[in-house]
Amino acid sequence: MTNLLERILPTVQKPARYVGGEYHQIVKDKGTVRVRVAFCFPDTYELGMSNVGMRILYGVMNEMPQVWCERVFAPWGDMEEAMRQHHLPLWALESHDPVRDFDLIAFTVGYEMSYTNILNMLKLSGVPLHAADRTGLKNIVFAGGACTYNPEPLADFIDFFSLGEGEESTVEILELYDRAKAENWSKAQFLRAVAQIPGMYVPAFYTHVYKEDGTLREIIPEDGVPKVVTKRIVQELDKAYFPTRQIVPSTEIVHDRSNLELFRGCIRGCRFCQAGFCYRPIRSKSPDVLCKQAEACLEDSGNHEITLASLSSSDYKGLEELTGRLLDYCEPRKINLSLPSLRADNFSRELMLRLQKVRKSGLTFAPEAGTQRLRDVINKNVTEEEILTTCATAFSGGWNNVKLYFMLGLPTETDEDVLGIAELAYKIIRVWKETASNKKRGLSINLSTAYFVPKPFTPFQWAEQIAPEEYLRRVHLLKDAIKSRSVDYRYHEANLSRLEAALARGDRRLGAVLERAVELGARLDGWDEYFDNDAWMHAFADCGLDPAFYCREFGADEVFPWDSISVGVSRRFFRKEYEKARRGEITPDCRQGCNGCGANRLGREGLCDE
Amino acid sequence: MNRLLFEKCGDAVWISHLDLMRVFQRAFRRAGYLLKHTGGFNQHAYVSLALPLSVGTESRCEILEFELDEPFVPAALRERLNAALPVGVRVLEVYDSPRKLKELTHLHAQVVLEYDGGVPAGAEAGLSALFTRETLPVEKRSKKGVSQVDIKPMLPSIRVERPEDCRLLLDAVVCAQNPSLNPMLLVTAIETHTPEWKPDFAKCRRVEVLAADGKPFR
Secondary structure, eight states: OOOHHHHHGGGSSOGGGGTOOOBTOOOOOTTTOSEEEEEEESSOHHHHTTOHHHHHHHHHHHHSTTEEEEEEEOOOHHHHHHHHHHTOOOBOTTTOOBGGGOSEEEEEOOOGGGHHHHHHHHHHHTOOSSGGGOOSSTTEEEEESGGGSSOGGGTTTOSEEEOBOHHHHHHHHHHHHHHHHHTTOOHHHHHHHHTTSTTEEOGGGEEEEEOTTSSEEEEEEOTTSOSSEEOBOOSOGGGSOOOSSOOBOSSOOSSOSEEEEOEESOSSOOTTOHHHHHTOSOEEOOHHHHHHHHHHHHHHHOOSEEEEEOSOGGGOTTHHHHHHHHHHHHGGGTOEEEOOSOOSSHHHHHHHHHHTTTOOOOEEEEEESSSHHHHHHTTOOOOHHHHHHHHHHHHHTTOOEEEEEEEESOTTOOHHHHHHHHHHHHHHHHHHHHHOSOOTTOOEEEEEEEEOOOOTTSGGGGOOOOOHHHHHHHHHHHHHHOOOTTEEEEEOOHHHHHHHHHHHTOOTTHHHHHHHHHHTTOOOTTSTTTOOHHHHHHHHHHTTOOHHHHHSOOOTTOBOTTTTEEOSSOHHHHHHHHHHHHTTOOOOOGGGSOOOOSGGGGSGGGOOOO | OEEEEEEEOGGGGGSOHHHHHHHHHHHHHHTTOOBOBOOSSSOOBOEEESSOOOTTOEEEEEEEEEOBSSOOOHHHHHHHHHHHSOTTEEEEEEEEOOOOGGGEEEEEEEEEEEOTTOOOTTHHHHHHHHTTSSOOEEEEEETTEEEEEEOGGGOSEEEEEEEETTEEEEEEEEEOSSSOOOTTHHHHHHHHHOGGGOOSEEEEEEEEEEETTSSBOO
């Protein structure tokens, strides 16, 4: 008879995302592998399969003959409901075996608003939620990813965190586990040993002591574990593991194309940007390696599109050579080459025009702030002149579409800065009227504002997030200033960004809030159709906590919940940058001279951007 | 016209119509063949599936039309495509056909009815009788809403079999184009007219595509 899953599949949306079986998925013999890993992405298949990190680590783990790593994604609401109704536990795509049968359960976490999905996935798996309630070596839960540099809100649920780049450390973890399993270690013994691997943070070994006002008094590590855990990096990207043989989804995903990383890190130092600091030091791949990997990926996947990804692609030193060579390969094969994150400088303008030969994409700018003064505060050194010149080039070349991204609520922002956003939009309209070669279809400016969220490991980690009411006042101030029909203005939901801020700088006490929120039905919070702010507010209240506490201005010498972690950039540097921001002083990019952030100490022989 | 006859079974049955086109577009590239691209603003590789297949339905008789820029050897194309396709999608034949797709008029399909507690007494005979009625009105749900259709004129032949204790099999020929009958509506007919024999689960497979003369269409 048809099994339960196959009976449920016809009743849910997009069933292909629940069965695996894609080209190049990895299937091993259960009888011969010794360690089975359920690699969980705490959101939908379409998002998770678009994640480059997950693809790399899936490859890394499965390169180990004794290990079989399989994929698990969060079910959409309709599937979750059916699973609960029929008592069908969460399964891994490759074997369809229940997650609770796996040795290790790994999560890659990229977004605060996926925390509830982690809890929910553990619940749907039938695995005890609290780390303390999982007593054996079976079902060890670990996590990594860009959103685990402040691991504290998840500390109750995750046995250990793997901080930084996982190409090498993941192998060390799995080798240790293999040994622990063979020698029948206790969980405590295993976690003690894990804590000795550089980059591993075992929260149970750190006691957080609070003051009466709710701030941290101190963090006390147990004997024998590092006081501060420093993230791991891969020294030479050219030699780092990169899978050119990757799973090709049979159903459409968000980034349905091949993806290549030009470099890690960023020379720019925008003061709000967590990625810009957490991925330092700067390490590049050579054009030779990138070209080889690009061709191999494209031939292996059959993709007709490839993206070159990085935090700021114009800063890649070999960009001209690389794009030239790649275009020579792509054009005759009708492959699209896309290159996001280009800056608005001269070379990029020419490049942009050349890239459009295969396919015309839109123009996107992220000035982030409406006035030069505020752009100096955040150290985003894109100038109005650059934006307008690029627009003029593009409009005369036939473009009529511009996307503009800003933030509201940045430190020191005034109404003048907010109105500056509208003024910039009007200047772009004026440039279009003067330069557009094709005015028939009119100009369309998509302008959107996000609600600034201060993040750990940025100069703004001390900054307050303005209250939601004040954010909405500024939204309406801007909205009223935009009268042109060419501008479509969208703004981020206040409640969601408020919560994101509370979780981003949250402490260990938020574990109870997460748990309560999930009990009250919170999950898939990143999706409008599921985000339930009332459940969250209810959960905070039930735990006697207030999101506003985590959104306030933090004290200069305050103990941060994430003080046991280092991304390589010193607190002193962040503080200096924050003070410069307050004075409206910019910091030149790293190529104009090292600013001494400290991340170069992670590199072999102190190398950065070589 | 260049055509592929392929089957779609196992977990591949969950791949949707649009996604399946993407699967083939990539598989051709992986196999080392560049499909002819459409002109225009957004160029894309041209493939076309003869009869869209519902998600969840297995098939041994799917037809895909394609064009390449260069000449090719059918047997080699078949072999290389099969090495490049996901599990469950398999090319059976690569051929050139002068026939128009509109000559494909009927579909040989089978619907499996599963009864978890065993096939109820009398169901086999009862369903045989049901499908010999003069008319078989059912409610058809579509994006436009609910409408009443009589499926009987689109059902030239049907046989009820009992291959196992827990299963009945409806072996039917249905109209495939203008109008077409989704074989799963046979289950709706059971639910509507003889709810006592409603199965616990039903699934469908396409066995063969037919021309007006009752012979396989290629």
